[in-house]
Amino acid sequence: MINYITRQSHKPLIVIPVILMVLSLLYLGVFGLNEGIDLKGGTMVTLDVNPSTTSNQITDNIEKTLGVSDVKTSIDGSTATVEIPVDINQVTFEQKFSNQYNILSFKSVGALLTDASITQIIYALVFAFVFMAATVFFVFRDIVPSAAIILSAICNLSIAVGGMSLFGIPLSVASVGALLMLIGYGVDTDILLTTRLLKRKEGSLDDRAENACRTGLTMTITALSAMVVLFLVVIIFIPAASVLEEISAVLIMGLLSDLLSTWLMNLGILKWHAERGGKH
Known part of the structure; x- marks a missing residue:
């Protein structure tokens, strides 16, 4: 599977997370997202x-x-x-x-986060994306990796929030915190991929892609396993701990979407860019 992702048909795979992102946004637009009691009171x-x-x-x-x-x-x-x-x-x-x-x-x-506070959170997320893109552009001196990382982060969040709407997980202080953690984790794996692919010179492009994929999948699967264990422990032994349940559920969906957005979409974009003469 890793060999297929990193060495063969990487271009068609870009479409998979994009389709999931569009479907998630459509589902979210139709059914909306419930607000937790700590948000709406x-x-x-x-x-x-x-x-x-x-x-x-x-x-x-x-x-x-x-x-x-x-x-x-x-x-x-x-x-x-x-x-x-x-x-x-x-x-x-x-x-x-x-x-x-x-x-x-x-x-x-009482409502902990007012409409004004939620607007500030949105502004903070936008500025975070902008500064992440600027930092990546400063490091790699190339607009394509910067745009790919932002697109990957948006895709990751969109699928995770769509999953929250699908499974009835409310938007609460706990789930907002989990979404913010997902941004950091998703960018971390994207930076790993971009650095291995465009900065390092050892081996061929496919070799570097495979090496980055193996490292990144190990990191994500380890974190995903921990969240699955936490979710099961909460469900079985401490069902009253709804905060932990929400955090682990959101992180599980986010880590799964990160696998798709990073190793199907972002990898495909970067390989396509490198093959067309981008910096590598």
């Missing part, structure tokens, strides 16, 4: 429940009684954490549920 309640009670039973009961939707419940032993995406009056909640559950805590969660 709401109510968080901790309940002491019967160990035989399931999260679906609690969710259905609260949604029907309060007339709300998108309630999320996680249970750890006899403790249930309920997230309600609207502001609920504490007295009203206690009147309706005090006979059914022992209410351990009740708090209204």
Whole structure:
């Protein structure tokens, strides 16, 4: 497989991540992305429940009684954490549920990131991409590697966010942090590839591509394995740790998309550029 990617049909492979990116953006545009309670605000309640009670039973009961939707419940032993995406009056909640559950805590969660803050995050991401491109251009003195790295990072994020929409992972403080980590990791593998391909002189272009691919795949698969283990541990043993679940899920999708965007698209673009007389 590595031999096929690095030595043979690299041009057609560029299309695969591009198609996935377009499909992800289309899906995101149609179905949107849910916002977590820490972004849009709401109510968080901790309940002491019967160990035989399931999260679906609690969710259905609260949604029907309060007339709300998108309630999320996680249970750890006899403790249930309920997230309600609207502001609920504490007295009203206690009147309706005090006979059914022992209410351990009740708090209204204000929106942590306002629209202005989200706009600033977008600006920060844009500036990060611009400065990354400028740095790469300064190092390699070539516009194509700079553009390839930016395109790869955009592709990586687009597929990851599309996966979040597909699997119902909300945009929260945890998932935003995971997406920011993906930018750093994706650029890291892209820089590795670009350096090996365009800066080093040992061996042929295909040899350098294969060497970079083996190193990069080892790095990504190692990180991916760690995230899969973390995700399974959280799901099986500590289901109440929703933050860890969201971070690991986003990173898993992002690392998978990084494999495609770096070793299919970016590698193909750089080899095509080098074969056409680019700097190498």
